[in-house]
Amino acid sequence: MKQSARRRIFYAVFLLPTFLFFCVFTLYPIFRGVQLSFFDWSGGTKEMDFIGLDNYREMLRDPIVGTAVANDYFLVLFKVIGIMLLATIFAVAVTRLNVRGKNLYRVLFFIPNVISVVVIGVLWRYVYNPNLGFLNSFLSLFTAERVQTAWLGEPHTAMPSLLWPSIWAGIGFYMILLVAAILSIPSDLYEAADLDGASQWRQFLSVTLPLMWEQMKVSILHIVMTTLNGSFILVWIMTEGGPDNSTQVMGSYLYQMGFRQYHMGYAATIGVLILVLSLLTTLILQRVLKRDTIEMA
Template structure:
């Protein structure tokens, strides 16, 4: 057996176990979701009943689902924008400035990213608490007590309150990615720009952003899809979908349909819609942020 064949066998031996596990726990369940979405199935020992696309037609006539889809869309639009903007600004300041406390600030900004989502949700529930919460207490100390409200209990503010929580959790993680990218930019570019009279803000827009653009594209996709996962935990703990379903997101609605209503076929249909929307958003964001070379 020559060296070339032995090398291929070694590569196959390394790859096949991982591919089998991936197919078993990722590909096969995904196929099952698409299949079961075409059935009426309670998941409690009964035989699934084939109903075709009825779950999907019912889905888009379901007011609660449409509201959860709108809420999810709001979070997927607002959270990535503010997360990436804050992360970029913090990364640029902490990398380019001469602050003596840079190490401390890096640790403080990154700390929320290592906390459990459950801990973050409980922490911010207390922050927004209408009587003992930090937000209302701070407003009263500033003489703005008339602005105090039940932030998680008001339809006008609940999504913004959740968005702030999600941005706080994720900004430090993306900041570290951008800092690594900025460290890879040649200092000569900034020195030349300074000599030409460019201000720090101009350097940020014309050097930092263009040089980090490929990293930014990746983080946009990560952030959009991350909202789906994190929002499930945060909403479940902080609001349970209230008030009056105005913080319901598609993942919490899927969970309630499957494990509260035992309507697994309907929940699978929601999962299919989430999968398709996530894929479309990833493709659209990549297309919109693609650099076009003339």
Template structure:
């Protein structure tokens, strides 16, 4: 994530900057010995990073936009400019529409559940002084260091039709009627993916919110406790407003990361199946551009995803704007 919402979290860097005797940026003008030959040193220092950045990030990104106006298999020399044809074709593509719906559904469900639970856990951990909370924090953050393939593998095992953790347990309890084909049922598979996504990101957001909450001064709570405010009341009247900026940033960030996480997870866990019922936007793009060799078409999907996540982030950011509160 690009930095933290300054003001809510006190970054180590900010404290150091404030503590330093001479804050602020310093140019070469401040120190005499750096006057000669600066240009060469600057160039030599910047060039490797800029070249790598340009070749492997800027050019491919521009290519996504450019190639969305072409039909090209990706390998043949036959490349044709077709204007907006790729985009109009998308509207009639039932699989694309389904992938779009799935992405939006996952975005909404996973965001609401993860943020709600994350906030609850963070508030409990910071305010309630639970015994063994560093252990809880350790456990809850574990999924954030695991790879998506591992998580997909774990959940494939948990959801396994015959001997998985869930179905096996149900069978052992003689509740065979409740057994489901978690990853093979068109109506269920998206929920199974959603569960894995929440499982993966919960601890990460909890730790983020804990950091925000830790910076709220204790005396605010003390004063309200003397006034008889319950912990629940304190949460809604103090904690939530004071970490609002923190929350906004994570929400915006959430949109982008959920689009990506759903892809990597779906790709490894279900491959979009059964019959496209768990396909999400990025996995459909990858499938078209890489597996199906409809490169231009895939890039048009990429442009739509990009525009979509940008718009949603913008809307979310607008809708949640409040006057920043000070404490």
């Protein structure tokens, strides 16, 4: 057998099964999801009615979809800011600054990542519990009367209250990513900067930041994608989209419509919306975040 033919077989052995799995578990569900969005289907029968674009028209008129999209982007925006800011500070602190017990911090910050999101949701429900929770008990130390704020129950506090656990749970992973990036920067760059009299802050701006930009970009994109697709879990455990739909995100509304109100076709339409918005957001962000690659010669 010729060399090139053997190489082709070698490729095929690795690529074909993967491609097959990709088709069955990714492409086919996406295709089915898009197809379902053109049907009126309760999700429990053999028969489905083809209704063309009616689900899409309905979606445009549905005020809860608007709330859900706004809530999703609220989470995206503030999670990116919150996580990236804190993860960067901590990553720099445990690598470049002389902080005592660096390794301990790395472990501590990573712990939320090993806890299941469900447990995180339940934990934070307790923190926010209006009568028995930690937060109100803590605040009550400073007030004459007991604080009884229902953090998850008031429209203007509910979404921010969902934000903190997501940030808290996200920091560790991205911190580890950025730590790895910083550690791969050659130390002579910092030595040279030191000799030139650059302050820590100057070193961060001119050496660290440009050289870990790629990892920051990946982190931001990853936060955006996982938020748009996965904010559902925390929301569902902590508020179920309530009260009165004020914390609904696209994923939770999809679940509500598909499995609670028996509009599987409409749920698929919301799924298509999530797909389109995730794709668009990632594409735009990739453009916006593009910087010239810095070669380390």
